[in-house]
Amino acid sequence: MAESSDEQAAMQHYLVCGTEECQQNGQFYCNACHRPLCEQCRDEHLKSPDNQDHEIVFYRYRKHQLPVEKCKLHPTRNIDMLCTECQIPLCSKCSTMKKHKGHEFDDLEDIYAMKYALWQGEFSKIQKYLLPTTQGLKTDIEEDAIEIKKIMESIRTSMKVESESLKNLVDEVTSENINHTHTMEKSLLKMLKSQETTxxxxxxxxxxxxxxxxxxxSTNNKKLLFTMTLKIQTVPETTKPVPPVFTAGQFNKDDVTKLLGKVNVPNTKPEKRKVQPMKAVTIHMKSTEKKLEQSKEKSDMKQTLSLSSSVTKVREFSVPGVNNVYHVSVDKSDRLxxxxxxxxxxIDLQGNLLQKIKISNGFTGCHTVTQDGGLIYSEMHKxxxxxxxxxxxxTELIKTGDWIPLSVHSSSINGDILVGMKTYKEAKVTRYSKAGKEIQNIQMDxxxxELYSYPRYxxxxxxxxxxxxDYNKRAVVVVNKSGQHRFSYKGLGPEFLPWGICTDVLGHILVCDKDKKSLHLLDQDGGFLTIILSPQQGIKDPRGVCVDDENNLYVGQYYTNTVTVYKYLQ
Incomplete structure (x- = not known):
């Protein structure tokens, strides 16, 4: 595709062909000459008989050049070989010394390239498997801690219920016993009152x-004393009351414990947390392993995936219920x-409408598919x-307070939720756990x-x-997972208006440019690789973009309700 002089000038700090005066995209690399080449210069380079044995690969699979180190014995020469017997690096002149006579030597650059590839593989293992795995285990532990707190609180509640139940029974029995004493007292007092009356x-x-x-x-008639019989009634007999005796209950702490129950730890062996075995976690790692193997064999490099020489349209969807496509996501069932x-x-693959929701975030990347196949979306006004x-x-998952949520993404690595948001004066990216707990805020370099102004996607x-x-910054702003600024990509010319953005399995960054009405492809370090879609390919105004698990590229456009699917990897 022809480029303007402004675009060519703007590309000088990106990947440019190493041939003098050639300004084309240097997507290939000569491992022998250590320089990038465009497709045309690659073909010319291999035509020369002197270059027939040169190994040319895609730039991202290049053999890294050995760092320059001068020989201490021969300062005018570089160290470029390894004595296999002495296991020391040396220069070509050192190899002629008597103490190395008869020894074998290896090309230090091949060893360096092999070691570099090994460390790249280990780095990929850390980034793609070990860190996500341990972060997942850490998340499991946090969730277990929350679950334990819930369980213990439930146990405490049950204990209080049991205690209250026992207290109620104790109060009931005590009340009955006290009432019985009143009845007994009344009966005894009644008996004593009768005796008192007697x-x-x-x-x-x-x-x-x-x-x-x-x-x-006192009478004068004394005869009466002799004729009357003296008879006095005896004292009436009564009985003393027998007072009741209180027999105290026979119980101790163990009896109460049996009544109320107690907490026991089950005699069950703890279950080990499941650690998923490491697979070929990314195509990038597979490429690194192949690169190492093929470097040893010095054979042609054959990668699993690479950029196609052309982009192919696969199919097109008409989406009912919309007039534009500002953002698109694909779930695990290939529903859009x-x-x-x-x-x-x-919609489904046949274009049938399955669900429709009224929301207020139309001009942003406001929805994202989750690991379990659900969807998360943001509501600006709410x-x-x-x-x-x-x-x-x-269901409502997160309230963002004074911040307006613009864009949202669910991590395929650990399920974390990334939200781009702003207020009247500030903007930031916030990381939440998949349960909605705030974890991290990223705002400054x-x-x-300020890193952000309007994080639209x-x-x-x-x-x-x-x-x-970031539309207002006119840039793609990239930070690492710790929030440290890595780079900002500002396009090829004086005006760059970024919209939809996504990444693929090779670490490419794909971003829509509203100004040039095109789709840019960057490497993971922000280096421009190519424009894979432009008006020349029939694209009119790309706004939303995503890549599914089968490496299909979905592109939504302005002023149309169609989503077009492309193949750009082979």
Missing amino acids: YVDYIAYLWKMSDEFQGYL WVIDIFNLVK KAIYRITPDRKI NKEQ ITENFNGDICTS
Whole structure:
């Protein structure tokens, strides 16, 4: 594709062919000459008889050049070989010395390239397998801690219920016993009152008899004393009451424990946390292993995936219920989620409408598919993040307070949720756990400068880099997973208007440019590789972009309700 002089000048700090005065994209690399080559210069280079044995590969699979180190014995020469017997690096002149006579030597550059590839493989293993795996285990532990707290709180609640139940029974029994004592007391007092009445009556009888006998004693007729018979009633018999006796209950702490129950740790062997075995976790790692093997064999390099020489249209969807396609996501069932200004819709592979939701985030990358096949989307006006489960239930997941959530991405590495958000004056990227707990805020670079202005779209690369399309900054802003600024890509010319952004399995960054109405392909370090879609390929105004698990590229455009699918890797 022809480029303007401005574009050519702007590309000088990117990957340019190493042939003098050639400004084409240097997508190939000569391992013998250690310089990038465009496709045309590669063909010319191999035509020369002197270059027939030169190994030319794609630039990203290049053999890294041996760092220059001068020989201490021969300062005018570089160290470039290894004595296999002495296991020391040396220069070509050292190899002629008597102490190395008869020894064999290896090319130090081949050894360096092999070691570099090995370390690259280990680095990929750390980034793609070990870190995500341990982060997943850490998340499991955090979730276990939350679950343990819930369980223990439930046990404490059950204990309180049991205690209250026993207290109620104790109060009930005590109340019955006290009422019984009142009944017994009443009966005993009634009996004593009757006995008291008996003696009151007897005392009255005695007083009466006393008065009567006193009258007889004071009379002058003494004969009466001889004729009357003295007979006094005996004292009435009564019985003393038998007071009740309280027999204390026979119980101790163990008896109460048996009544209330206690907490025991089951005699069960703890289950080991499952660690998934490391597979060929990325095509990038497979490429590294192949590169190492083929470097040893010095054979042609054959990669699993690479950029195709051309982009092929596979199919096209018409999406009912929308007029534009500002953002597109594909779930694990190959169903598409698409948004225009106010409508978020889901369709199947036949273009049938499955679900439609009214929201307020039309001009941003406001939805993302989760690891379990659900969807997360942001609502600007409600300042909230919502989750849609595979069975279509919608629940509120996160409240963002004073911050307006613009873009959202669910990590395929660990399920974390990345949200680009802003207020009237500030902007930031916030990381949440998949349960909605805030983990990290990214706002400033190491010079305390604002990283973001309007983070319209956001995604994550396979190495954990957070890639944000910031329209107001006119840049793709990339930070590592710790939040440290790595680079900002500002396009090829004076004006760059980034929209939709995504990454692929090779670590490429794909971003839509509204100004040039094209789709840029970058390497994971921000180096421009090529424009894979432009008006020359029939693209009119790309806005939303994503790549599915089968490396299909989905592109949504402005002023149309179609989503076009392309193949760009082979």
